[in-house]
Amino acid sequence: MSEDSEPLGCLGFILKLFGIDLGQWGGSASGMARLPYRLRDDFLSPAELSFYRVLQAAVGDEWAICCKVRLADLFFVPRGDGDTAHRNRIDRKHVDFLLCDPRTMQPRLGIELDDASHNRVERQERDKLVDDVFDAAELPLLRIPAARTYQKPQVIALVKGALADTPRESLPETTTDAVPVCPKCGVPMVRRTASKGRNQGAEFWGCANYPHCRQVVQV
Ligand SMILES: [Zn+2]
Structure with a gap:
């Protein structure tokens, strides 16, 4: 404007x-x-809006809710893992809702509303791929059958249950001089020097996929 x-x-x-x-x-x-x-008037469908309202009441300030997030904004294919085919497979796909840590906006849980269209064969194939992508990236995905109404206690229980399954990130330390492999991407890491911050000047192993991957291993 x-x-x-x-x-x-x-x-x-x-x-x-x-x-x-x-x-x-x-x-x-x-x-x-x-x-x-x-401007579209149907950014959220009636079912999505109904669920969003209950989800918002259920999670309050504890989680930030994002709607319709592109999988390509959530996931990346590590360099060296080759062809763009993997990237293209998720290129036009979205997840209905995403819960993020409100301080860092780090994604913590994907939520899909499954309506009747999810019973179609091509939709099931798509769902299977999305499930596998979330699984590979170790981001939990909660599937909720679309309903006319949702109950807040029921949504709270489902979200809590799905978040409880979140695998804890473990950072393996290496003590040898060998080039470590990024525990997240499986690619050789790169030796870098911290240019700022408390550890300025200190050397560390950073992921070759930075900034998509911020995995660090101490030298
Ligand atoms: Zn990495």
Whole structure:
């Protein structure tokens, strides 16, 4: 909004008050036609919105809720693990909801609402892939059958149960001079020097996939 100049200024504002929009007539200073983007009114389906409200009441401030997150924003394929096929497989896929640590926004739990479409064969194949991707990346995924209404205690119990299954991250320490392998990605790590912070100047092994992977092993 702020980038566009308003050639009609005050008049344009008055026209807008009366519901007259000159924008579609190329009213912007550049004379460019209006781009064909319109805001969707169904960002969340009624079922998703209904579940979102209960989820929000259930988790409160404890977790940040993200809606419709692209799998490609959640997961990465480590370098060296080759072809772009793995990347392409998740390229256009989303998870319905994601619970993140509200301080760091680190993803902790994916939630999928399974409606009737999940019974279709191609949908089941898609679900299986998504399950496997979450599994490989060790991010728990909770599947909840779509319902007309949701009960808060039931959602709390499901979320708590799924979070309890979260595997604890273990950081193996290496004491040899050999190049360690990133415990998360399975690729050889890279020797780096901390450029800032408390450990400035200190050497460490960092993952070759940084910044997607921030795994560190002490030298
Ligand atoms: Zn890594």
